[in-house]
Amino acid sequence: MAAIVEPFWKRKTLAELDRTEWESLCDGCGLCCLQKLEDEDDGSVYYTRVACKLLDLTSCRCSDYPNRRQYVADCIQLTPAQADQFRWLPPTCAYRRVAEGKDLLAWHHLVCGDPDAVHRAGISQSGKMLSEDSVAEDDWEDHLIFRAG
Template sequence: MPLEKAFWEKKSLQDMNTEEWEALCDGCAKCCLHKFIDDDESEEAKPTDVINAGETIVYTNISCHLLNTKSCECTAYQTRTALVPDCVKLTKDNLKDIFFMPPSCAYRLLYEGKALPDWHPLLNKGKKAAMHKAGQSVRNKTISENDVDLESFEHFIVTWPLDTP
């Protein structure tokens, strides 16, 4: 008897209900890192609203002050966009603009027609242990934005958020 497909395998992102949508988030917290657009022609870091040809996203290990780095969870999830105006709430409507999400992001993977990685909590009884063990979360890798001068972000550039197993 064949196993029934999981909801993310049989539903499109657009067809998922709120509970299913929220369950897709692996809780890695890479989206809570400060990111900048690297443009060789500009001397200044630019916000990540739009990315043009020849530009790349640069990640730092500087995290939002609302992030609990041990649990990799926002301490004010329901009100985060009001408290942090630059915080992006990923929705079905803005999904097409997810260039700033890390390559391991479940929303991005499914949007691009790819499978969830084997460390994803949905494939591990809802537990994050496999994700942490695979080094796919921000746990023990960040510094709070409250503890750094954001003007010196270039000293905090990292590539590990882009690594995928």
Template structure:
């Protein structure tokens, strides 16, 4: 993998979006939550800020990351599989020959974790912010309305793995 060209390296990514899930650690495990970085394009599984890494806690997926903090990527990640000497799954685009196979087989955050609702959370929070300013809400009302919104879209763990490497989260 160390001698991959940039094009070869990028072709390994299956665009599942799981590396963009919010993460935390607990009792030696890394937890992947049902919220995705707002830089992820939910239609394509591609990061809209990939080159600049503008999102908080965004990590560059490279060989160094794989060797030092592999748990930041899910165990199903093609980069982790190749580094461990394992075969890519049949639904990986390089194996199937179909760029959409990760979506068609339900292996993407787009259809496994229902993250479209998180987009709704962001839109509703923005609307709440605008409305609260326009109507001059007090802090208590803002907190009450935000609490209702987060009950509507609760945070939950969708995957967890043993933490490996120097994990620096939460």
């Protein structure tokens, strides 16, 4: 009888993942690509439905992922070294969940095999976002959707 091998995200730390494993953790929700506002008084981070200009508003994937930093200078590159700072990511995010020692959720494509499950589960903002090119930065506060934490 063959031994059952745990999936890589259960048997490896984030730092042990190879590039393919790391990239595959992204569930395609697009939430990390939404513009966020920070409360100056208490440091709380609020997500808006205003998306980065490179985010495809339907697929929730970056339209130019390899070159995104050329067009969006402040695009955050997630790395295992930052895992202790992932609290700003939504609690459904695979990077955050693995960093916190939690399993992936049932709708994650690595669990269910369906990359569109994240949309059907209502986790992504597919079809609900606005491009940052269409909303003045002074108006982002009018489009808050939830507080990170």
